[in-house]
Amino acid sequence: MLQITKGYHSITPLEEQEMDVLLSLVETRILMNPVIQALRSEGGAPQSNYQDDCQRAFPLLDEVEISRMAFVNILRRGAALPPISTSGPDTVDGMLERRKRVMGKKLYMFYDRPLHLVKGEGVWLKASDGKTYLDCYNNVPHVGHCHPYVIGAIDRQMRQLNTNTRYLSEQSIAYAERLTATLDKSLTAVIYVNSGSEANDIAWRMAKAWTGHSGGLAMDFAYHGVTDAVDPFSPSNDMANWNFPHMRVITPPDDYRGPFKRGDNNIAQRYADLADAPITDLAQSPCGVAAAMVDSAFMSNGMLDVPNGYLAAVVGKIRAAGGLFIADEVQSGFGRMGTALWGHQHHGVVPDFVTIGKPAGNGHPIGVLITRPEILDHFIKTAPFFSTFGGNNVSCAAGIAVLDIIRDENLVENCKTTGAYLKARLLELKNKFDLIGDVRGVGLALGVELVRDRRTLDPATAEAKRLVNLVREQGVLLGSEGVLGNILKIRPPAVLQPAHADIAVAALEQAFLKMDRMI
Numbered sequence: 420m421l422q423i424t425k426g427y428h429s430i431t432p433l434e435e436q437e438m439d440v441l442l443s444l445v446e447t448r449i450l451m452n453p454v455i456q457a458l459r460s461e462g463g464a465p466q467s468n469y470q471d472d473c474q475r476a477f478p479l480l481d482e483v484e485i486s487r488m489a490f491v492n493i494l495r496r497g498a499a500l501p502p503i504s505t506s507g508p509d510t511v512d513g514m515l516e517r518r519k520r521v522m523g524k525k526l527y528m529f530y531d532r533p534l535h536l537v538k539g540e541g542v543w544l545k546a547s548d549g550k551t552y553l554d555c556y557n558n559v560p561h562v563g564h565c566h567p568y569v570i571g572a573i574d575r576q577m578r579q580l581n582t583n584t585r586y587l588s589e590q591s592i593a594y595a596e597r598l599t600a601t602l603d604k605s606l607t608a609v610i611y612v613n614s615g616s617e618a619n620d621i622a623w624r625m626a627k628a629w630t631g632h633s634g635g636l637a638m639d640f641a642y643h644g645v646t647d648a649v650d651p652f653s654p655s656n657d658m659a660n661w662n663f664p665h666m667r668v669i670t671p672p673d674d675y676r677g678p679f680k681r682g683d684n685n686i687a688q689r690y691a692d693l694a695d696a697p698i699t700d701l702a703q704s705p706c707g708v709a710a711a712m713v714d715s716a717f718m719s720n721g722m723l724d725v726p727n728g729y730l731a732a733v734v735g736k737i738r739a740a741g742g743l744f745i746a747d748e749v750q751s752g753f754g755r756m757g758t759a760l761w762g763h764q765h766h767g768v769v770p771d772f773v774t775i776g777k778p779a780g781n782g783h784p785i786g787v788l789i790t791r792p793e794i795l796d797h798f799i800k801t802a803p804f805f806s807t808f809g810g811n812n813v814s815c816a817a818g819i820a821v822l823d824i825i826r827d828e829n830l831v832e833n834c835k836t837t838g839a840y841l842k843a844r845l846l847e848l849k850n851k852f853d854l855i856g857d858v859r860g861v862g863l864a865l866g867v868e869l870v871r872d873r874r875t876l877d878p879a880t881a882e883a884k885r886l887v888n889l890v891r892e893q894g895v896l897l898g899s900e901g902v903l904g905n906i907l908k909i910r911p912p913a914v915l916q917p918a919h920a921d922i923a924v925a926a927l928e929q930a931f932l933k934m935d936r937m938i
């Protein structure tokens with residue numbers, strides 16, 4: 420059966436639904452044979468051997484020792500389809516046990532009771548408990564979970580060719596052209612990697628090579644990735660033990676909890692001036708200033724409302740000290756902030772490096788670094804660079820598809836309008852619940868800071884954790900964020916519509932009401 424199916428499939432590809440009914444069709448055909456034969460003999464036709472074969476095959480089908488499902492799976496193998504699991508889906512507890520055995524006991528997961536997701540579509544996620552959740556958290560599926568255009572692009576390219584940038588490929592050149600066309604004209608040199616961490620890692624290496632310095636600056640409680648070089652740029656990885664002689668942190672412009680408050684005079688300059696001390700200190704150290712790395716959405720700092728002109732002022736200071744600026748667009752890119760395609764454009768800054776990850780491939784892993792050609796040329800003179808998977812045809816096809824969809828579905832504009840609508844609705848909630856101290860953020864990167872006391876700003880950290888779980892019970896997924904863990908993080912796919920925003924706000928309202936009853 421396997422060989423016959425394989426042979427048939429090689430000429431006339433079988434679809435999955437066809438495979439699933441194939442066994443029943445074979446049985447039906449075998450059953451029909453004696454009936455057809457009987458009808459024919461009534462009309463005087465001679466008996467055929469075929470008839471005997473069928474009659475012999477009939478009981479054999481019953482005798483086959485493997486289960487029906489295993490039989491179907493053999494047929495599926497013939498059509499290059501994966502087997503259907505013969506055991507039912509595991510329970511959440513069962514999976515948790517298995518996961519602990521093979522993935523360690525401590526790896527952090529969302530929710531008190533972990534969620535086993537089984538299907539995504541647009542802004543919706545289906546879980547193994549049969550419930551459908553509104554995704555207000557995930558930015559990787561930027562154009563929506565399982566977008567058919569991205570699936571089509573990946574599928575088509577995977578069937579055609581997937582190789583690396585040691586060969587010429589239309590997809591890698593076209594994607595680089597598409598990306599650079601969206602950036603300042605100085606940024607034309609593209610390097611492909613596989614993740615945001617890698618993009619930042621290589622940007623940092625290039626910054627050191629170009630400046631001859633080895634000191635770096637990051638925002639306090641920033642996150643930029645996992646590699647050995649990027650970990651020092653990520654104080655949020657381990658705040659208590661963060662101490663690197665070549666690094667300094669800058670106080671983020673938190674206009675709610677920081678030293679200068681929203682509405683204060685000249686707040687952009689006053690926050691920017693807080694960067695003077697760490698920059699000067701680093702410049703005077705043996706390391707010197709190689710680069711500063713900043714996430715334009717200030718996501719790990721709790722989706723800050725960054726004062727106009729702040730980032731440009733800080734970048735000016737970095738450059739005056741001889742350093743370069745790495746704009747980490749892993750979170751803020753692809754229109755999330757609603758005002759521009761890139762976060763640094765929102766802040767009116769031209770970076771030396773742009774690093775891209777997460778949403779670029781809508782779930783397909785892609786990392787990209789874009790810089791000035793002279794910086795790239797200088798770097799590869801001393802260190803040849805090649806990443807096996809970086810820039811492969813399939814990833815680039817996915818990346819191009821994402822850019823197409825952002826353009827065709829007007830997603831930058833959608834982040835702006837739906838984001839503004841959602842923010843306004845969240846501000847209404849603030850009037851109803853004292854626990855909400857602040858609502859902030861731009862585009863579809865919004866934060867709701869919870870405080871026990873609006874005057875002292877006593878952080879409601881445990882409450883935030885509880886709320887995230889309660890909102891999940893209401894069928895909506897969001898997260899918590901910030902150095903104190905007391906900020907609700909709302910960062911949905913960029914295709915979120917106002918009607919979805921209403922669902923999210925209604926779920927939040929129910930969750931806040933439940934919290935009130937618990938307190």
Ligand code: PMP
Pocket residue numbers: 613614615616617619642643644645714718747749750776777
């Ligand atoms: N930079 C920022 C701002 C991020 O948020 C992240 C991931 N959360 C990274 C870099 C690292 O990206 P990756 O996980 O793809 O390595």
